[in-house]
């Protein structure tokens with residue numbers, strides 16, 4: 115069967131053997147998923163070719179309908195259906211390659227027999243639209259499509275990859291023919307093709323390109339060379355908010371859920387920017403980005419992206435590795451100061467690019483609407499600004515998605531059809547409220563586990579958590595539960611407050627939903643959260659990001675004196691002198707004087723493991739909690755674990771007791787001499803931690 119018959123059948127929702135002119139809108143599922151998701155091998159033509167023919171023909175169908183009708187093609191060629199006529203005439207008049215059939219083929223002949231008539235009607239249609247050339251008409255049709263589909267409401271966001279280029283270089287090359295306008299709203303305001311860009315005011319090195327520029331950025335040299343990366347503005351928030359520094363201060367960085375690698379490469383670029391020029395690149399390469407991706411196939415894309423972005427030199431890709439199985443205490447991660455978590459989510463904030471334009475069919479004034487979903491939903495939802503506001507205002511955004519369509523059933527009964535887009539961009543239709551709730555709750559459970567795992571990295575001080583979901587269940591609710599978790603309380607994790615955020619994030623006006631947060635500091639937490647809504651005029655996708663921080667001197671709630679009695683560095687490590695002796699915070703003096711130590715087991719060197727005892731392993735001689743932290747009493751003193759050291763200590767005490775008893779017997783009093791009392795604390799260590 116020909117490409118044309120197959121495409122016509124998909125467009126009209128009919129079986130190829132019994133063509134129909136039924137409106138296509140009655141068929142479920144998105145247009146793209148019906149073509150690309152066809153797994154039964156029923157399509158003979160390449161899906162990409164079918165999709166391109168259908169899309170382009172639909173865009174042109176209003177013009178082509180006039181041409182076919184005025185040329186009376188269907189009256190002359192009875193075997194042609196209205197849909198077939200649009201597809202064939204499209205390729206005959208508009209496509210560079212012409213009709214993709216042999217010259218002898220009946221369908222091609224049926225069109226070419228009317229060449230003169232079709233061509234002159236096409237010229238008339240163009241002139242009626244006041245276009246002097248075919249190129250002008252092409253631009254007009256493309257602009258109409260982009261506006262009517264809602265695509266023109268979103269800029270093409272281009273992040274300049276500062277590992278390979280600069281904004282200045284891109285202004286002089288890729289965008290040299292573009293006019294720079296002051297606001298994003300200027301980029302998305304027109305309905306005509308025009309080349310305008312805006313340098314974003316929130317995220318550095320980000321450019322908003324007019325969707326009506328007629329330039330496909332993916333075809334540019336800069337894109338192919340990894341100098342520019344197409345990344346929605348909101349998706350740039352997490353790495354920017356995390357604010358990694360190429361110093362010991364924030365150490366190595368983990369991207370826990372990395373593929374395809376937009377944020378991994380953004381993190382790398384920020385580390386690079388921070389390393390120069392002040393320190394001549396000394397810090398570059400000192401800190402690494404550890405990228406984890408559970409899905410081996412997606413990890414390949416990540417590898418390619420990291421390589422083309424030029425960050426492979428300092429990015430360690432853990433292909434097929436589940437971040438939840440990574441040991442936070444592993445030696446390799448001891449300097450991880452910051453983590454970026456961008457886990458799998460419902461994808462409910464993603465801007466759909468799957469709108470199939472209206473198909474105008476010739477004769478009998480039949481007009482079929484193709485595709486559906488996004489475009490219809492937008493109309494149904496009314497004013498786009500209002501939609502954004504409604505989502506912000508409402509805690510019940512769990513039920514209110516612009517990608518939802520509610521159908522009335524019996525009285526009072528409703529069912530919701532919601533499109534959820536997974537990590538691969540595959541759309542799943544969720545057909546009941548309960549199904550949606552279950553899905554969100556399962557995702558939220560995983561997201562919370564991931565956050566708590568990240569909280570346990572010993573040197574971590576900053577975390578950014580993000581989703582491209584609009585649901586509070588995956589966003590503020592996860593943040594609240596994470597803050598209330600034992601590990602967060604123990605380690606002192608709190609929300610990164612708005613006033614502590616990098617300038618562009620502090621100034622971004624759209625914040626978390628207060629009603630989705632709890633407690634006395636609900637407002638502060640919500641204000642710390644960053645939201646983005648599609649269709650609110652800011653040209654971004656639906657997104658959420660929150661930052662978490664742990665203060666320098668707060669390592670564990672309940673730990674005496676904020677981390678024990680000794681002076682620590684900014685990574686929380688005890689500062690020691692050349693003999694391994696720590697300094698007391700309270701006095702600023704050495705904790706022990708080696709000269710005064712009476713035996714080896716009292717020596718600081720011994721306890722800090724410079725000499726070490728195999729039985730104590732890497733964890734040292736003291737009792738630790740499940741997070742590996744030394745357990746201390748109210749005075750900040752640790753307890754010895756059972757083992758040879760405790761045995762030696764017991765023996766020492768017994769020796770002292772015996773000596774005391776012998777002394778008492780010798781002086782005849784029976785009373786131990788001062789300093790030989792049994793304090794009953796045989797197993798207590800009154801020393802210091804390792």
Ligand SMILES: C[S@@+](CC[C@H](N)C(=O)[O-])C[C@H]1O[C@@H](n2cnc3c(N)ncnc32)[C@H](O)[C@@H]1O
Nearest residue numbers: 371373374375376377407408409436437456458
């Ligand atoms: C939303 S996507 C990440 C997008 C990516 N941050 C970017 O900006 O290009 C989530 C990714 O996390 C991966 N993932 C999910 N669970 C994971 C886990 N436990 N460990 C590692 N990767 C995981 C998924 O396979 C998917 O590729």
